[in-house]
Amino acid sequence: MTDTKELHKALIFTSSSHRRTCRERFRRLDLTDGQPKVLAVLLEREGYLQKDLAKKCHVEPATMSSVIANMERKELIRRETAHVSGGKRAFAVYLTEKGRKTAEAANNVVIDVEKLAFEGFSSEEQEQFLSMLERLGKNLVQKQN
Amino acid sequence: MTDTKELHKALIFTSSSHRRTCRERFRRLDLTDGQPKVLAVLLEREGYLQKDLAKKCHVEPATMSSVIANMERKELIRRETAHVSGGKRAFAVYLTEKGRKTAEAANNVVIDVEKLAFEGFSSEEQEQFLSMLERLGKNLVQKQN
DNA sequence: GGATTCTAATTAGATTTCTAATAAATTATA
DNA sequence: TATAATTTATTAGAAATCTAATTAGAATCC
Numbered sequence: 001m002t003d004t005k006e007l008h009k010a011l012i013f014t015s016s017s018h019r020r021t022c023r024e025r026f027r028r029l030d031l032t033d034g035q036p037k038v039l040a041v042l043l044e045r046e047g048y049l050q051k052d053l054a055k056k057c058h059v060e061p062a063t064m065s066s067v068i069a070n071m072e073r074k075e076l077i078r079r080e081t082a083h084v085s086g087g088k089r090a091f092a093v094y095l096t097e098k099g100r101k102t103a104e105a106a107n108n109v110v111i112d113v114e115k116l117a118f119e120g121f122s123s124e125e126q127e128q129f130l131s132m133l134e135r136l137g138k139n140l141v142q143k144q145n
Numbered sequence: 146m147t148d149t150k151e152l153h154k155a156l157i158f159t160s161s162s163h164r165r166t167c168r169e170r171f172r173r174l175d176l177t178d179g180q181p182k183v184l185a186v187l188l189e190r191e192g193y194l195q196k197d198l199a200k201k202c203h204v205e206p207a208t209m210s211s212v213i214a215n216m217e218r219k220e221l222i223r224r225e226t227a228h229v230s231g232g233k234r235a236f237a238v239y240l241t242e243k244g245r246k247t248a249e250a251a252n253n254v255v256i257d258v259e260k261l262a263f264e265g266f267s268s269e270e271q272e273q274f275l276s277m278l279e280r281l282g283k284n285l286v287q288k289q290n
Numbered sequence: 291g292g293a294t295t296c297t298a299a300t301t302a303g304a305t306t307t308c309t310a311a312t313a314a315a316t317t318a319t320a
Numbered sequence: 321t322a323t324a325a326t327t328t329a330t331t332a333g334a335a336a337t338c339t340a341a342t343t344a345g346a347a348t349c350c
Contacts, residue, residue, distance in 0.1 A: 014282035137159035
């Protein structure tokens, strides 16, 4: 039987290694920790409200406020007043030209790091791992969707 | 073939879910994010220098300084001047009585969360997953030991 | 129309985290 | 012995993150 507490350790170890490796590379693009996630989400589809961006990025709306403010200052994104039915005082977020270019570069970083991470994994193992990682995540989620 | 970028997403998703679930429970023990790791390491063996604690917890020494300061203020740990051969101005860190009790409670939280996370996994799958998670972590580590 | 309510966003205050620079203490060297 | 070098810890400053409380619009209700 597997030792208990191993998961906790390994998850902290692996996710912190991952974060560190990414941070190093994102830094060359002048991106700090919270920003690449936002760019990636917006590259797939623009115009999200801040609250939905927050959900997509797995952070609180308050956190998103501050990340967004920094990104707006750096002209990676711009905001437009959104008139949502039922919702009020909402902002929709869009990429600037600079933001789009940076997002594409960041995307390449993600691809590179993924290659590095999966070195020595057969594609069967990769699929197995991903499926289990997602199952595990779902087991831990309560309310966010 | 597996979609690229899936790993990045899934790892962020799962590790943030894990962190959130743990945070919620650690909170009842009046522990904030950085503290449980330190308690867990010290429960296994006391007297680590701050720099070694940092390594064990996968954070920078400067980070450990501030976490340790908060924990000392809350009387979870105490520090003693250490005279290391070759090393200088080092502090060894120990649990207080309160710290030990809290560490044991935190340990139980970790065990509970692990059970929750692994729900629906056979013990074979658990082992497979852990082994792959560690391999992946090692692929991403550069210099830390 | 004005008060209430609802939702989105922000602010306040704390902790964790980083990097870079600095301080502190011990050992080595001249 | 005084200076230099080495190692550990801390401070400074920024960003990300949380929770709790507040502000800002928009819609509803009387």
